Amino acid sequence: MSVLPEHAVKAWISGFGIGVPRGATAPDPASVEASADGLAPPLAVKAYGPGLLHKSDAGAVRLGLGSAREAADAAAAMLTALAAAGIVPDGFLVEEQAAAGVEVIVGAVRDPAFGPVLLVGLGGVWTEVLRDTALRLCPVTEDDARAMLDELRGRALLDGFRGGPAADLDALVEVLLAVGGPGGVVESLADRFTEFELNPVICGPSGAVAVDARLIGPDEAPPRPAPPAEAADFGPLFAPRGVAVVGASTKKPNFGNMFLGFYKAAGFAGRLVAVHPSAPDIDGVPCVPSLADAGPGIDYALVAVPAERCAGVVREASGIPFVQVMSGGFREMGHPELEEDLIAAARASGVRLLGPNCMGVYAPASGQTFLGGTPGRPGRIAVVSQSGGLAGEIVKVGEQRGLAFSKVATVGNSADVTPAELLRHLASDPGTSAIGLYLEDPRDGRGLFEALRGIRTPVVALVGGRSGQGRRAAASHTGGMIGDDRVWTALARQTGITLVTSQDDLIGALDLLDLHGARTVPGTPEVLVIGPSGGASVLAADVFDGAGLDLAALPAPAREALRALGLGAGSSLANPLEIPVGPRANPDLVRHAVAAILSERPFADVITHVNAQSFFTFGDSADPLLAYARAVGDLQNEQPGTRITLVVRNGECAPPGVTGAVRAIARAAGVPTYRTMESAAVAVAAGKRSVDGAA
Structure with missing residues (x-):
């Protein structure tokens, strides 16, 4: 494994537009003062060489030095301490210390299966303490870079926390693209690296500066897998x-x-x-x-x-x-x-x-x-x-x-x-x-x-x-x-x-x-859930929220239309919407209720659920449940621009073959059927992500 010296890595990455501190190298402490001449304090001194991959852990970093003389003295003390640990550095790097800001890690690693992967997160000591990071496979786009920053739990620190100045996010995005974007550091290295890391990049209101840089490569490039033979036709x-x-x-x-x-x-x-x-x-x-x-x-x-x-x-x-x-x-x-x-x-x-x-x-x-x-x-x-x-x-x-x-x-x-x-x-x-x-x-x-x-x-x-x-x-x-x-x-x-x-x-x-992929529906994250039982509706709200789906409120005109259908007495007209569904209820009520809502607000997805247990606790025939399934199928036929999904809860309480018949009726109308709210939520989220990209 080969490790390039920090100053050599910084000199190279500056050619990609990545900001680095002004600095110089010295072979020994006695030469540090002359090397630091012309650098503006405060200064930082670092030793480099074998055994110094993690310089901070080895005590090979000194910060806040007020002059070139202090820098030389710090290097001398560092040399003595390193020698006691059996470490002989190749030299010293003295730099202008970057202004305070938010410390961020930007790095890339070669995943064994997927190749180069870009990482960004809170840097410095927070890298290990919080492990607050986001990943993307290289090459990344600007949209990828900004989405990565949005995923960080510590994003508020970059935006300016409790009156602190906001970091220059555009500059940080430019660093991410310089490392992992097309034509960037990773693409230029190709197979000639194992790991690349900038930690920390200090982000302030006026830019982003990489104050540490590390490039680790194998002794030789790993062999590329042999390309498979071409198959003109599978x-x-x-x-x-x-x-x-x-x-x-x-x-x-x-x-x-x-x-x-x-x-x-x-x-x-x-x-x-x-x-x-x-x-x-x-x-x-x-x-x-x-x-x-x-x-x-x-x-x-x-x-x-x-x-x-x-x-x-x-x-x-x-x-x-x-x-x-x-x-x-x-x-x-x-x-x-x-x-x-x-x-x-x-x-x-x-x-x-x-x-x-x-x-x-x-x-x-x-x-x-x-x-x-x-x-x-x-x-x-x-x-x-x-x-x-x-x-x-x-x-x-x-x-x-x-x-x-x-x-x-x-x-x-x-x-x-x-x-x-x-x-x-x-x-x-x-x-x-x-x-x-x-x-x-x-x-x-x-x-x-x-x-x-x-x-x-x-x-x-x-x-x-x-x-x-x-x-x-x-x-x-x-x-x-x-x-x-x-x-x-x-x-x-x-x-x-x-x-x-x-x-x-x-x-x-x-x-x-398969059933809904060809439908043209509104590309929004909102869903409407409708069915019996307030408790089931509350649980449904939790499930769909956990899947990243929004149960948007019903507009006032829709609530008025629902009241005209006789709904709202004894229950709130909210989303999830509670309606009577059972062996003695009107099976077409769900059609009318959904139509009233969709006339006032479009929903890409409507999840209608039913409790099979209630049909056979308070009734003795499968006919009402089958009639409800036909009503849901009619709803889909009447609303082709909406994805209708049916959930048959507690299906094990139905006689053998009944839930299969319900599923067949619904599927003939293009409606998928699920046994739980959880499985329906996963499927609906998949539809939004894969078909219309809203979630």
Whole structure:
């Protein structure tokens, strides 16, 4: 690891327009006085050299010196103290001490997955005490820089706190852009740094000055990952003309046999062959002795043999566009050499590799599948997942709730085909309206960032391991400020994707985006919540507020219109709005109430909720609840410029099949249905962020 001296870093960054104090260097204390001649007190003296990465901790900084002579004396005392600690400095830096102001840290670190990440926060000792920082992936825009400052809890200090002068925010933004913007410090360094830090940058009413600067680089630049082979068309991956399955047995059923059965059950209409050295057929599927003998029309090969045999199989796959390796036992199990051999085999045979350690692809329209049973109806929702099991759950649970999928790809270790590549393909697919991601290690994080910035299709991401894997600090404070969770949050803020924390929320958000994504609605954060029970409404207010959604007050004309409908007696006409909903209530009241409100104030989102328990505590038939669902569907048809969402609370109190029937009625009208206010709030927030960008 190489560390440049502070004065050399400052001289370099001044060329990017970053302000630094006037100063000079001296090889020893006796030379400090002459070096300081012409500098205006108060002065600061610092020692530099090996062992002085953290100068303040080592006692290698003296401030507030009134003259060049005092600076020399301070350097002499510093030298003695450092020698006692076994530290021999290379020299001393004497500078004009910057005027007082707010101390800010500006830094950049190379994240292992996403590359350069910019950080800003309260600096000096506050960096460690408060850890009040904001992150963005580089390069940043001016909007990014200003949003980062807005996120700081200590922002009030920059604005002038308790009569103090406000800092020059424009100057601080210029520093952020000089470090992390296009053509800035980070871009100029490329791979030649591990960590860059300005701490502190002193921000005052007349500008921003970097009074300390640190640049840490590896002894040599890390190797760039080999670029993946080009794939002109991912179409054959999702709609292959033919499929070859390697690994099925004539004696003991295994994963290969299971997949042959899946394709037969799915009604795959293309050519299906098994690879076996001697058998004429397996389970009624004709065999070929090797992939090299598969013949024309095979676009996809599924390999389910032990890990050590996979590379050999892939070397026989020349002419087949895509090979999926289901087998595990590679990098994820501590055998990177087997994965490297597999990649080399794919390169040699000219195929694109999906996996290893993945389940494959699901595309109902073509019969491509990794799931048993009859495929669901083709739809417009796509998913890319690093977990095959989780992808199967998303598909099966989603289809049970009425969702329909266009293309689902599992990528496992992503040794060749990456989530970023598939994301770009799916975003250009006219048959896909929303994309879900489940990722743990994106492999090409920088490519993922760039892909997300360049697409308009709504994306919802569930990220595994966000709290369990902090990034190790590189060498100083900045590295310790950056971790997996915060990088993903920065990615979401820069690209507009929605991050969720559970599989259920991922499915729910995709449901809303699919049904409501094409609606043209007011781009505002306000929502209207309407339903029974004051207590439930109060809790709903808390939930939606926590999701960043605003329950705006109802205007006076709307309240008058509601009174004309007989509402308001015994309850307040507020948002959330309490209305009678139950087995003896008028199911159309919700339609009339919402129409009265929307005629006076537009709401992009209306969440109507119902308590299923009350329908069967005070009634004995499902008909009133189903009638209410039809009324909600009619409301959506009458209000196409509003997103209507239905919440069926306490659905377990309904007889079997009733909530499913409610969901089906609502979905036929384009209304997504949720079981809790919490899940609805996540989905509605996803719609606002991904579709109209209001939240």
